[in-house]
Amino acid sequence: MEVHGTVTAGFEPVREAFARNFEALGERGAAVAVYRDGHKVVDLWGGSRDVDGGAPDSQGRAPWEPGTAQIVRSATKGVAAAVPLMLWQRGELDLDAPVGAYWPEYKAAGKDRTLVRDVLAHRAGVPVLDRPLTPAEAADPDLGAAAVAAQAPAWEPGTDHGYHAQTYSWLTGELIRRVTGRSVGAWIADEIAGPAGAELWLGLPERERARVGRVGQTEAPAQPGALRTRPKRAVADAYADPGSLTRRAFAAITPLPDENDPAYRAAALPASNGIATADGLARFYASLIGEVDGHRRLFAPETVEAARRERSAGADRVLVVNTRFGLGHMLHGSASPLLSPASFGHPGRGGPLGFADPESGIAFGYVTNGFRSSVTADPRAQALVRAVRTATAAG
16 A cells, blocks of 8 residues: 655654555554644555545555545544633633533533533433434534433532533534534634644534544454454443443434435534544644744644543543543543643544644644444554654654
8 A cells, every 4th residue: 555645854763664554453544743842744645545445546446645634533522622611711711610601501400500510521410312313303503412411410510420422513513603603614614723723623524524434343354363352341331322321422413423424514513523633633622733835833732731631531431441621621641541640632433633732742633444343442543653652752
């Protein structure tokens, strides 16, 4: 597989790891970008734009190109989390205020004491819906907001944490709409993607459809002599049990949406359906921690500290592993290893990953068209993170 793009001297290990992902881990099409201190040091892509090959070229596939974008699943959460943090930075949102102060209907069913910071740190207690939404209903922000506002919490808000896999969409989206009067997708376009010069969208415009590849489920080829890694029994049981918080959280939209459906891509679901290039994801995180190509930084230093300060840690009621969260971002830990303990960002289930590491000045973005069964620590993304770690340690 031919790898395209460039790496700055010292970051050759990233190119090597990226090539190995195709050779040994069954990568179909992907891209990775890395910024250091606001300058791009890695910009690589390869394979086919579409997981199933798409319209053929001379080699039988539609090639991945520099501007190819893909859906990034829950890596969207890291982008969406920047919105309330920027509103707090501007004095427009109080993280310690009850959600009901901005969204009165949310006080229902014992949620009147839920704080804004509880929502961001996955402590709101509403990861499930008693009646799941269809994909069409989920795309309607009014219906989604009404569903979570009426939902009784699974635990007392603020007392514990559990990953709000799908409901994070309507919790954050409606809160942002109540505070700003704008949809979360419009806010991101106007206040984040535009100022940062980042190719990312929440609610894909029709004019960008042609650059987005088809995604699908793939699995890595078996390695000779390798032992098959199985999830821990408790994790496997949680995903297999239809009544568990785990299954119900991921099934808050039922049936699962078709991620290649233009209608789904045009919707704005902050938990799951952002679309980005690898460069767009990395550039977004680079813009949180510093200036990039003359574009002003998005986060003040105190906002960076707020983003990466631990708010939730330990056994996750939904993911059934130990997780760490700041205010909307995942933090470095066993469930989602990032570059260092200073890092903050978010993976997407089965592949995508974006994060910033303020201490090293590194910002990272990886997107793929082939999703795997991993939830928070995809082997391909982790191989690239290890290579970045090697390069930064050496340089």
